[in-house]
Amino acid sequence: MSLSTSVIPLVLTVLLGTTAVAQSRTPLVRERKARQLTLHAEEPPVLLPLHVAAHEVTTVTFDAPIVPESVDRSVLAPFFSRVSVHEDVLVLKASMDVPVGKEPVITVRFAGAGIPAQVGFVLTTVAAEVDSQVEVFRQGRTAQDLGKELADLRARCAVTEAGLATLRAQCALRGLGGAVLMGDVTREGVTVDYLPELPVSMGMTAIGPHVLYRSASTRALSTSLLNPEGSAPWTPGFARMTPRGPNVHGMPVRELPLLMQVKQLAPGARATVVVEWRALPELPVGTHFTLELLDAKGERGVRWEQGVP
Incomplete structure (x- = not known):
């Protein structure tokens, strides 16, 4: 057997191994999720999972003001390149997937009176999905609350639709000539x-x-x-x-x-x-x-x- 003939199987083995490693390193495509979490004062506090992932931004909004200083940034520093805490918003950008067994836990305290006084999160990475937008409601809303909110939204939509109807008519007559026909521009000028x-x-x-x-x-x-x-x-x-x-x-x-x-x-x-x-x-x-x-x-x-x- 010649030297060149004996080298061929070795080269093929190395190439196949390299291909397998490359395939195993193919980044996962996670589904971005939008979720709502409702806190109930009568229930015992539990840690709520937040699904984060490398280079993905997770935005958590609260329906009540929070205390930004209550978020312990030091436990997040090893895993996150951005941690922004505002009056009612928490923004996180992970620099890496959180390793199993090293999931950080944070507590967010609400400002002012009321219960629950705080909410806890455990930040984990899962293969299938990542939380893109999470809304946290401090108090559960009754059917009456939801009905009122729906009525308010319908009223607002009606007002907006009336304005859009005018805009559609204006868009149908675009340009300076259309503005003249609509009466928006007259000889008095602008x-x-x-x-x-x-x-x-x-x-x-x-x-x-x-x-x-x-x-x-x-x-x-x-x-x-x-x-x-x-x-x-x-x-x-x-x-x-x-x-x-x-x-x-x-x-x-x-x-x-x-x-x-x-x-x-x-x-x-x-x-x-x-x-x-x-x-x-x-x-x-x-x-x-x-x-x-x-x-x-x-x-x-x-x-x-x-x-x-």
Whole structure:
């Protein structure tokens, strides 16, 4: 037998072994899950599992304020590259799969009175799935609570749909010619102003300039929103205009669709947001509006205390 002939089986064995190792190292594709967890005061406390995985972000939201300092970051440091704790949000990004037998345990304490006072989590890695979004409800909701929430959502959807109907009609007549036909642009033209007041942050940051476009019948506000690093993804929802002043009794609160070219803002991302509304008729002296740009849940956004009618 020649030397070259004897080497061939050895080379094949090495190659096959290398292929087997490479196949065994093929990364797992885990299903991203969204879950809801409800805490019950009458039940004994138990550790709730959170499924984390290497390089995946797990966002945990709470329906009640929490104490950020209650989360022990030191036990998470060996396994996580990002740990962000806010008033009602916990954001985790694992740097590795958690080894079996080394699962860290954390306790999140709620702020203020009420029970349960805290909730415990054990962070594990499983092969099939990873928790992408977890909502934690401190108190179980009754059928009556759910019915009220559904009614509120239906009312909000009706208001939003009315606004969208107007926008659809406008989109059907696009461009400057369409704006003229719709009466949004007249021979009086369009004026441009800037809101000098800095908006109040409600978990988002507005970056100027805050440009207000005025025509004879329409107003439009354009600004840039920044979703801070470590926050949950932000989905545009609606703008809320609330009348303020001594003579606003009977004036409705208006909710208007938010326009944004992207569907969602990732942490650290920014985008232009526009809200449009019809000009209001003569208003009582001293009337002003609070203008809020909010996410789909009506929770995170920015607010101008002295909005323009």
